[in-house]
Amino acid sequence: MTSQGYAETMAATMTAPVTAVTATMTTTTTTMPPSMPPMTTTNSPISDQGGPSGFQEQHDLAETEGFVFDQDRRNASSSSGRPSQAAAAVILALALRLQPILKNLRASVAASLRTLGKLLGLDKLVSLVRSLRAVYAGNATKINAGIAAVAAAYWLASKKRQRDARKRAPQRVAVIGSGIAGMGAAWTLNRGGKDVVLYEKKPKLGGNAKAMTWDVDGHKVETGLAVLAWPHQYFHNYNALIDELGIEYEEHELRFFVTERQKDGSTNCVFAHGRENWEPDADLAKDLKNWDRLYRFVKRVNAVFQPSPVPSMYRVGFANPLNLIPLRVLCKFFGVSQRFWNLVFVPIHTSTFLEVEMETLPATMAEVLNEVVPFTETPLMRAWKTHSYDTIKTMASELPTGAVRTSCAVESARYVARSDGSGFDIHIMDEDGKEEVFDAIVFACSAPAMNQILHGKGATLPGQVLEPNKANGLNNINDRGVVAGLKSRLLNALESTLLDNIMYTTDRDKTFEKGVVHSDADAVLPSQYKDEVLESYCNYVEVDAKNPREIENSFVISSWAPTVRHPDVQGKRAMLVSYNADSKLDAAGTDAEWVSTSREAHPCLTLFQLASSVVCWPFLQGARNGQTYFCGSAVLPANGHDLSFLSGVVAANELGAPYPFAHDPTAHDDYLRLRKLMLRFWA
Template sequence: MVLFDCAQGGAGGAVATVNVADAAKGDGMSTAKPAGAAGMACAYSLSRHPEKFDCEVWEALPTAGGVATSCVVKSSDGMEFEMNDQVQGGVPSYRNNLLMFEEFGFKSSPLKFRVCFGKGDNAWTNHSPSKLAERLQPEIEKFGKALKWISRFEFIFVFVPINKVLKWWGFSDDFANRMVFPLTALFFGTGNQTPYVSAAIIARVFRDKELALFHYSAERLLHGEPDVFAFENLENIFTTIAKKIPARVFVNRPVASVERGPKVTRVTDKFGRVAEFDDVVFTCSTEVTRDVLKSPSWLERKLLANVRYFDDLIVTHEDHDYMEKEYEMHAADNEDMYFIRTDPEDPSKVEMSFNLSMYQPHLLDAKGARRNLYQTIFLDARGKDRWTIDAIDEKKILKKRWTRQFAHTWTHFAKWVPFVRFIQNTKRTWYAGAVTVANTHEVAVMSGFAVAHRLGAPFPYFHDPLAYSQMKLFMSVTHGTSLPLPKEFKNKHKAS
């Protein structure tokens, strides 16, 4: 899970609305969505055509941004630090996300990704040799061959959990528990479901030509330190977008019900206020959608119930002693970002921490020295009796926050993702958000652009080959439609 990003878009049950001027009829058309990354991307794209669209965004939370929040914490010595909370950054392939933020004047900060897994003799990293990698090197090499087969038959392995693949091909429990599952937890760890993540998704992490997060190494599994980036203050970013686009963005406006009629959809908020729209875009969790959507179709009811959610606890603290006890901290000047802890009694379960100061360069003390602030993520509240949270000095805890996210289990890709296309535009209702595919900020942004494109607001980044290629694939998966490249951009794409 760790997550460069963990965007689910408006998890509080917001709905946004877009009114589109119909040139033929002269009346208004509307759409609805929350103000997370997906909702704001959709609203931004629609708002680029004010002559066609009149857009509203309803967000349950106090600020736009969904799970991409920022906050101020006060340290034990009274210093205050401004930080991004939960969503931190991403990889350079997040082109749609980066391009949208750049349009509003926000740049990302380039970084090198460093991670340490395990502790003691079971510790290994992506940047230096280790005893564990040396001992398991034959299996690491074998895993590389397995990844090739998984990629070749992706249409099959997308429905197979990684733990099954490892058992079928004779990998040891040590390799699975010490290397593969902790690595999987980095991006897909929500709810401690790493053994059940789709094998095909893990293969893409290594082998996707455009979107791979890591380079495979036959010696130590991960090769080198990938380029990543950190976001600027996310609350500032989304507040700025909300102010600058023509759409009307309402915060603190949770939705109570959505009732679809033959011609219009009635949306009622928790305060009893009612508005009517032609189209509705849900960019909240499927749980919220199920709660507020009245009279869903049979297929909507079945599919929305197929997404599984888990409760995780995020603790922001500055207990370095706890970190040294539970994780491998190589030195006082350790520059690792992420740390993964494997439960010694149940190695299939992990906890994860990261050093916020390695992601947020502005976290300096009064003397300009780096101030180590940590976030530890405890996964799946159902297993909280095994959490190490009690080992953190309560006096050094700066903030606690619960989060509820969907898991990337194989069932997510077998019982939900392939079928989302079939409920798009059901009674002029649309579905967006990272939940449509995978929990990243890039997916969330693309999902908003996709719905806007279907409604008549052309995809804004045809000029960028990588942004376009990702969007083209996303549209085919979640909408079952193509995204033809306009003629004026074809020569540029060929040249690239």
């Protein structure tokens, strides 16, 4: 595919094994002593407009103090007292006696099951289990760290979020970052009547929505470079946004062409969508058949655990066992070869995930991936009649004059407690030393930028003890007591730890770190395929036969982009963005039109990222008295335009702005699903 526009592909299904634990841990039943009044919480109903029915209703949750009681245990302990020493000794002796018996029983049961499995012909299932053990072997440290993070998060959330009855509804909000997530938050807040200021450290808005102006025989042609199309069958909220803004689009077939480079430098086509007079070889045909079986199996399982009447990326099935199985392992079980994985699946989906490491993708993703980019049919997607940056420009045009600050990096944030106890005044300092005060802040930037602003030099957070300062008269930012201060410091530590450990794709895989924008098709396309690729294909991917992880990927914009289909432009100039092809371009002496970098654009789909996004980050949303929210790919389980945009809408909605697409039930359902995912225990 030609874009990170469908890079998220599946927000809800990108759940790690820790997610299943989360669902179990959050279903406990609480029984209160009869002497205590029942604990109540004020839920946040969704109004007919799709947003919260009122800010106070949304956020003034009743304060719940005390511990969870089990009535039976309480009565038993109070009536019978502590057990005698003799009873304790008997219990200990029985436990020690039973331990070897239980151990032998487990061994016998395991042996019986193995024998039964062989008799029933379940050798493949045994092989699958062994493969799973191999995949997760050697990760004890990471797993223990994840369990510790989960335990810390649940401890921090042992009480409901405390809301001060005198809290002010935020009116002035700072949004940090102007990608589609930050722009979505600012646009929604502005429509909700909030005074919003959008900060962007670069000279131009838009994040990954980059555009390029080409000169074709004197005609100026603008095209996108990275975000080029979107899968409309899944991007319901982005569809609603495009319609709301009145932006025109077209549907296009997006074909992939994959070759294998041999030791002698020659290349041969191994896969191509819709290529005339081409048939897959016998092995590939078998793999395609087995992949189709796998896809249908995953679709049936997903329908049981996460049913949905329409396609949705936000279907969350925590009990789905396919969350625990890597897609690569399931491929082996269904007979999909390593050759297919190396030469077809990974090369095509590098355009989706912008990296070659895909061994940990959960099997639940097979359904969406196959429906977005099928192997046996030509993919069909929507593209802007201009380019994706047109969406950013149109949204920004609705913001008031002076609300957009480009080339303005934020250096730090200081949380200063208000004298009336209603929360904090947030002092934002930019790189020029200018300071402004806000009621709330939405982070939509990279993890390193968030960490610098919140935990770097000049930042002060609730719970931090300050030295006496004659200028501001403060000696402690948090005036709510020792316990509240301790909780704030623990939240600060958890937040900093999460931000420190987010890994981006370019940190472990440099394949898509730099894209060279050029027109030298001879340098990157084999002569026997050049004309065919330039005419009909959106991506040309070349895989090294000796090292399948060495992949070159060229986005062929001139073959299909709507703006280049004018008779005066079409076919007159190749427009390419090539990744990991520097050696070829340097050897050919190619002059680059521009170099597009994607550092800190796509977090890796690691176990840590997936688990933290669905287990830990929900506890940090609305931190510091409900005045701090996070959106964008850094805090989500995947990447992409619909997911990032909708996360900004969720953050804005929590700050009192109504949901903008209440008239669209399909989009609204996705909004509710993501809201629950982001704010899991508060939504």
